[in-house]
Amino acid sequence: MSLFSFFKKNTTSAPVARERLQVLLAHERTIVGGGESDLVAILREEIMAVIAKHLAVPQDKVQIKMDRGASVSTLEVDIEIPAALTGLRPAA
Amino acid sequence: MAKVLVVTSGKGGVGKTTSTAALGAALAQSGQKVAMIDFDVGLRNLDLIMGAERRVVYDLINVIKGDAKIEQALIRDKRVETLHLLPASQTRDKDNLTDEGVARVIEGLREKFDWIICDSPAGIERGATLAMRHADVAVVVTNPEVSSIRDSDRIIGMLDSKTLKAENGEQVEKHLLLTRYDAGRAQRGEILKVEDVLEILSIPLLAIIPESTEVLRSSNLGAPVTLGSPNSAPARAYLDAVRKLQGETLVEVQKQRGLFSKLFARRAA
Numbered sequence: 001m002s003l004f005s006f007f008k009k010n011t012t013s014a015p016v017a018r019e020r021l022q023v024l025l026a027h028e029r030t031i032v033g034g035g036e037s038d039l040v041a042i043l044r045e046e047i048m049a050v051i052a053k054h055l056a057v058p059q060d061k062v063q064i065k066m067d068r069g070a071s072v073s074t075l076e077v078d079i080e081i082p083a084a085l086t087g088l089r090p091a092a
Numbered sequence: 093m094a095k096v097l098v099v100t101s102g103k104g105g106v107g108k109t110t111s112t113a114a115l116g117a118a119l120a121q122s123g124q125k126v127a128m129i130d131f132d133v134g135l136r137n138l139d140l141i142m143g144a145e146r147r148v149v150y151d152l153i154n155v156i157k158g159d160a161k162i163e164q165a166l167i168r169d170k171r172v173e174t175l176h177l178l179p180a181s182q183t184r185d186k187d188n189l190t191d192e193g194v195a196r197v198i199e200g201l202r203e204k205f206d207w208i209i210c211d212s213p214a215g216i217e218r219g220a221t222l223a224m225r226h227a228d229v230a231v232v233v234t235n236p237e238v239s240s241i242r243d244s245d246r247i248i249g250m251l252d253s254k255t256l257k258a259e260n261g262e263q264v265e266k267h268l269l270l271t272r273y274d275a276g277r278a279q280r281g282e283i284l285k286v287e288d289v290l291e292i293l294s295i296p297l298l299a300i301i302p303e304s305t306e307v308l309r310s311s312n313l314g315a316p317v318t319l320g321s322p323n324s325a326p327a328r329a330y331l332d333a334v335r336k337l338q339g340e341t342l343v344e345v346q347k348q349r350g351l352f353s354k355l356f357a358r359r360a361a
């Protein structure tokens with residue numbers, strides 16, 4: 001990076017671009033080549049299948065959110081479960 | 093009920109994706125509910141320009157195939173909450189992009205949004221024809237350069253024949269967006285002048301987006317130029333375009349059109 005610091009004044013956005021691409025391409029290379037499979041897709045489908053097995057909630061009440069990072073990625077699953085299915089009363 | 097806007101050009105690399113992001117963000121910032129759809133199946137990029145590439149879970153083909161509902165697939169922008177993105181598929185086969193599937197997606201979105209912006213792929217194949225199919229408004233992105241102008245002319249012909257509007261005997265409202273324009277080079281006679289392009293294509297001018305390093309900087313950062321660099325010359329030009337799209341005034345444009353269409357009447361058909 002220090003090699004390029006000479007240009008830094010005009011190109012401070014380039015390191016951000018570089019980091020974004022590294023994260024993205026590391027992920028895409030595993031799926032576009034077709035060889036290995038897409039971990040997110042697998043998780044997503046299996047999570048959906050497990051939910052469907054235990055709960056009769058419409059598909060669109062399940063939100064799966066993803067955030068890929070350089071060292072850590074997060075997968076957020078948000079399921080709206082009707083009270084009738086859990087047997088719980090609403091808190092308020 | 094949403095207006096469907098297609099950002100199209102024929103030629104690749106002229107600024108369609110940049111413009112989709114910039115116009116979408118600017119419309120959303122004015123309080124409109126906006127959904128942007130990337131139609132470039134196999135080569136998606138709108139997610140990257142929007143800085144949403146890490147958040148893609150589902151894509152357009154997933155929705156068409158019924159793997160996901162549209163609400164699950166839309167990615168909501170973290171900066172402007174009325175701005176949403178439906179990414180293209182990166183891996184799946186283009187064959188899954190069906191006429192009927194696209195119609196369903198657009199109809200579903202029409203009820204919930206004010207604007208649906210379709211980022212067309214380059215070319216004149218199915219991806220491009222489906223992106224324009226449902227359009228009410230078209231932004232034809234053109235660079236002041238011969239091959240881009242020729243391809244835009246071809247696209248204008250398709251907007252007048254292959255869209256649902258055209259088939260119903262109506263007109264898609266067409267606007268020219270001249271991008272990557274370098275006034276200095278035009279002055280020196282190295283590239284075509286605005287008047288030249290308008291005269292040849294003979295559709296009203298929406299805006300001229302200057303060539304600017306701010307566009308590159310914003311895409312490096314994953315922000316549409318209208319959000320990442322709102323006071324830059326290209327952002328101001330896009331904001332001006334958005335005001336015109338929202339119907340504030342088209343007077344100046346109509347004047348220009350009148351002048352040039354006398355000289356160069358478009359196809360008689």
Ligand SMILES: Nc1ncnc2c1ncn2[C@@H]1O[C@H](COP(=O)(O)OP(=O)(O)O)[C@@H](O)[C@H]1O
Nearest residue numbers: 104105106107108109110272301302303304307
């Ligand atoms: N006004 C502009 N000034 C400078 N570069 C631009 C401008 N508009 C687009 N570009 C650059 O042109 C290239 C192609 O733009 P893109 O929006 O991806 O085109 P398309 O979607 O038509 O293929 C990108 O590198 C983009 O940063």
Ligand SMILES: [Mg+2]
Nearest residue numbers: 108109132137
């Ligand atoms: Mg593009």
